[in-house]
């Protein structure tokens with residue numbers, strides 16, 4: 001077939017009465033053989049790790065990198081050039097230039113949380129496909145706008161919630177979705193608490209001048225202008241609400257995302273997971289002084305009710321499970337404490353999953369799910385990812401939905417956004433997942449968005 005040109009094939013199709021419709025992908029720019037050109041925005045901790053993974057995907061070419069820190073920019077470009085053995089990697093300091101580069105097919109956004117929505121929406125409007133880190137957005141309103149822009153522009157979107165590309169998480173969600181534990185009535189999600197000094201700086205470093213090789217104005221972007229402080233900068237920005245959301249928001253995009261995945265079959269849970277959401281929510285949190293360098297909640301406990309009588313508890317792992325409602329099962333995996341990860345309880349048993357751990361009330365299920373998946377006999381088989389980045393690149397070519405599209409990521413992080421508002425107001429709130437607004441609380445609805453610093457607009 002190699003010698004077959006488009007013209008020959010059309011002639012051939014006419015001769016043998018084949019349909020004349022040929023998708024442009026077969027011959028055009030999106031041809032399956034074409035490498036997908038990716039531009040990287042943000043090359044810090046996670047951006048560096050994502051870059052390694054994209055560079056390992058054969059049918060992807062990293063064409064450009066962008067960062068406001070010259071050192072990170074140079075390091076990213078050097079890594080790309082080393083991989084391809086040339087000097088071709090383009091370097092941008094302003095993400096708008098990278099997005100407007102006509103050679104770029106897709107962008108990978110690895111910036112701090114306050115810098116996800118604007119580049120993502122601009123990229124969608126520029127018809128680029130999008131890989132964006134979790135948590136999807138800094139406020140719920142940003143998430144809604146990201147879903148809207150991506151959907152309107154028909155973009156392929158993958159979120160950095162890579163747990164969906166791992167076997168143990170898929171098996172856990174498959175066990176729940178295939179009814180092994182029966183009707184789900186409760187889900188518990190254990191997440192880290194406290195703060196973590198990733199750069200070993202100490203949270204109370206002095207305010208000062210930004211390093212000369214950093215465009216700090218562009219780093220702060222739409223957030224409130226604050227003096228430069230190393231403890232609020234690279235990596236540790238997540239401990240201040242100006243730029244991040246603390247441990248809670250850092251982790252909802254992982255373990256709550258998996259909780260929703262398991263619940264996605266309405267026969268046993270309350271899915272689908274691109275529309276799922278709580279009916280009501282209450283939360284208690286321990287907040288440091290709002291003016292502290294690290295002011296995000298160090299401890300939290302969230303209780304929400306989902307459709308079909310599913311109760312969800314999200315709390316700090318290692319904390320006592322005591323104080324739960326009467327329906328709380330005392331069965332394993334740990335009758336005393338919330339464990340890091342996700343556990344679903346149904347009327348026939350439970351399943352627990354976390355990184356490196358998959359357990360169930362009936363050990364036989366773990367073997368059975370593997371075997372049935374291999375034989376293809378599952379009623380609800382979940383998509384087996386070839387790898388999170390590979391799946392994104394494959395989806396760009398086929399235009400199929402990825403494992404973590406924008407609407408799923410948005411719903412996965414919604415309980416985190418709502419809980420922060422419920423805790424700040426100190427009251428239980430009713431939530432309407434369809435209109436994505438609180439019922440009867442204008443005060444809470446006003447907290448769903450945040451004013452951007454000029455000239456940035458959502």
Ligand SMILES: NC(=O)c1ccc[n+]([C@@H]2O[C@H](COP(=O)([O-])OP(=O)(O)OC[C@H]3O[C@@H](n4cnc5c(N)ncnc54)[C@H](O)[C@@H]3O)[C@@H](O)[C@H]2O)c1
Pocket residue numbers: 041042043044045046047066067068069072093094095110111112113115133134135160161162218219220221233234235236237250
């Ligand atoms: N999926 C995961 O497992 C995982 C793990 C860690 C972090 N993350 C997410 O990845 C994102 C980045 O986190 P991190 O820990 O790598 O942060 P980081 O501070 O280490 O890196 C962020 C990078 O973005 C750059 N940047 C900031 N503003 C920019 C702008 N306007 N234009 C271009 N570059 C800009 C910074 O200079 C820095 O190099 C966050 O959303 C975080 O939640 C995901």
